[in-house]
Amino acid sequence: MRLTVNGTPVEVDAPPMKRLLDVLREDCSLTGTKEGCGEGECGACTVLVDGVAVASCLVPFAQAAGASITTIEGLGGNHPLQVAFMREVGAQCGICTPGMIMAALPLGPKPSLAKVKDALAGNLCRCTGYEAIYRAIRSAWGEQAPT
Amino acid sequence: MRTALSAFHLHRPRSLTDALRVMREEPATVPLAGCTDVFVALNAGTPPGTHYLDLTPLGGLARIAEKDGVLSIGALATYTAIIKSRLVRQQLPMLVAAAREVGGAQIQNRGTLGGNVANASPAGDTLPVLAVAEAVVVLRSAADGERRVPFTSFYTGYRASVRHPDELIVALEFPPVEGKQWFRKVGTRAAQAISKVMMAGVRSSRPRLALGSVAATVVRLPRAEAALAGGASIDEAVRILSGEITPIDDIRSTAEYRLAVAGNLLRAYWRDTAVTVLKSD
Ligand SMILES: Cc1cc2nc3c(=O)[nH]c(=O)nc-3n(C[C@H](O)[C@H](O)[C@H](O)COP(=O)(O)OP(=O)(O)OC[C@H]3O[C@@H](n4cnc5c(N)ncnc54)[C@H](O)[C@@H]3O)c2cc1C
Ligand code: FES
Ligand code: FES
Numbered sequence: 001m002r003l004t005v006n007g008t009p010v011e012v013d014a015p016p017m018k019r020l021l022d023v024l025r026e027d028c029s030l031t032g033t034k035e036g037c038g039e040g041e042c043g044a045c046t047v048l049v050d051g052v053a054v055a056s057c058l059v060p061f062a063q064a065a066g067a068s069i070t071t072i073e074g075l076g077g078n079h080p081l082q083v084a085f086m087r088e089v090g091a092q093c094g095i096c097t098p099g100m101i102m103a104a105l106p107l108g109p110k111p112s113l114a115k116v117k118d119a120l121a122g123n124l125c126r127c128t129g130y131e132a133i134y135r136a137i138r139s140a141w142g143e144q145a146p147t
Numbered sequence: 148m149r150t151a152l153s154a155f156h157l158h159r160p161r162s163l164t165d166a167l168r169v170m171r172e173e174p175a176t177v178p179l180a181g182c183t184d185v186f187v188a189l190n191a192g193t194p195p196g197t198h199y200l201d202l203t204p205l206g207g208l209a210r211i212a213e214k215d216g217v218l219s220i221g222a223l224a225t226y227t228a229i230i231k232s233r234l235v236r237q238q239l240p241m242l243v244a245a246a247r248e249v250g251g252a253q254i255q256n257r258g259t260l261g262g263n264v265a266n267a268s269p270a271g272d273t274l275p276v277l278a279v280a281e282a283v284v285v286l287r288s289a290a291d292g293e294r295r296v297p298f299t300s301f302y303t304g305y306r307a308s309v310r311h312p313d314e315l316i317v318a319l320e321f322p323p324v325e326g327k328q329w330f331r332k333v334g335t336r337a338a339q340a341i342s343k344v345m346m347a348g349v350r351s352s353r354p355r356l357a358l359g360s361v362a363a364t365v366v367r368l369p370r371a372e373a374a375l376a377g378g379a380s381i382d383e384a385v386r387i388l389s390g391e392i393t394p395i396d397d398i399r400s401t402a403e404y405r406l407a408v409a410g411n412l413l414r415a416y417w418r419d420t421a422v423t424v425l426k427s428d
Contacts, residue, residue, distance in 0.1 A: 015152060015155070016157040017199065018153065039187045039191065039368060040186070052227075053253050054256055058182050058257065059182060059257070060152075062157050110400040119252050
């Protein structure tokens with residue numbers, strides 16, 4: 001089955017009902033996407049499918065056929081969101097971080113706090129208490145937007 | 148334990164006709180829409196079947212359109228599509244309100260209205276809205292073609308409906324709704340929490356009310372509705388409501404709590420939909 005992962009077309013041979021999460025981690029060796037709960041609750045496995053945030057633990061591989069997938073690896077390491085999470089200490093244990101960043105990515109630059117909270121409502125963090133995460137996302141492109 | 152998924156069969160239909168043929172020839176086929184219910188079951192090790200049918204290639208089933216005043220929302224329309232739709236915002240704001248309360252963004256981007264209806268959980272957030280909007284479920288099968296069932300007679304019991312095993316839900320239809328629309332969900336937190344109690348209401352000369360999570364299926368409240376239509380006080384209506392529902396204790400709430408919340412929701416509906424805010428009830 002053909003799909004595009006982080007801009008590169010790939011051909012993957014995996015069972016159609018295999019979770020996109022496992023296809024990415026096992027077949028594509030992209031282990032940046034994490035499994036927290038495996039039931040759609042925590043958002044750790046969030047990736048973008050054609051630009052839309054989804055929980056990859058709830059997506060059968062067949063439904064990603066032909067789609068363009070973006071994972072945390074696709075951001076390259078120096079993306080403004082990644083830099084801001086480091087600077088603001090938006091990550092502690094780090095298990096939620098790739099999902100947080102992927103959920104924030106569709107927001108674009110300088111989102112309001114309300115928009116950030118909305119976009120991240122499906123992402124759980126057991127460490128930071130969220131404030132540092134919100135701060136990182138809102139300041140990633142320079143000065144924070146007004147609330 | 149998680150289910151081993153590699154042995155499962157998945158059919159990707161080329162057309163609705165093809166999909167309906169599979170439903171007919173393989174009666175145990177499980178349709179897949181956004182998978183936000185099915186994959187939770189798979190990941191929990193309780194697979195609903197071994198043969199699956201992916202509905203997502205049938206893009207026509209995601210359409211939202213209006214014809215002669217009737218709003219039609221395709222079974223595959225996602226919560227995000229519903230929230231964004233100008234038509235739904237104009238004609239059915241209470242459905243938009245319910246859709247906004249489902250899960251987080253990741254669930255809203257994938258979960259569908261048809262999936263919420265077919266899944267038939269008494270805690271489905273859109274179901275009280277469909278009940279007060281007097282929606283019609285449009286079903287289709289290879290054997291019987293298309294048939295329309297009023298939503299209020301769709302469910303027959305806990306997780307049971309009149310849908311035949313070979314039928315697909317293709318759309319939900321909504322006649323124009325007269326009056327002010329209202330929806331409120333009470334849960335442990337705003338996102339991702341299964342509802343403890345939710346209520347939808349329409350305020351007009353014929354008040355309509357429905358509650359979710361207080362019975363085996365979503366319920367309309369004909370006695371409380373009739374009382375309000377006949378000019379009863381809100382205290383009287385709340386008293387009637389308490390005799391009309393018999394919620395149960397479960398892992399999420401007690402019966403007593405649900406009864407108290409249902410009464411409070413009825414008061415909030417009556418207050419929020421009052422024509423003038425000064426008029427006290
Ligand atoms: C983290 C999380 C949070 C959630 N929060 C909420 C919430 O707040 N409120 C709420 O109501 N629900 C919630 N849900 C449940 C779920 O998201 C909804 O019920 C959703 O609408 C299901 O739609 P789907 O397209 O994903 O269904 P699927 O999982 O694809 O299917 C669900 C069921 O419907 C059947 N089905 C689907 N489409 C059709 C069709 N067209 N014809 C016939 N049968 C069909 C399937 O065979 C299956 O039995 C949540 C789920 C998760 C994982
Ligand atoms: S692992 Fe997918 S949402 Fe938790
Ligand atoms: S940093 Fe540990 S869960 Fe968020």
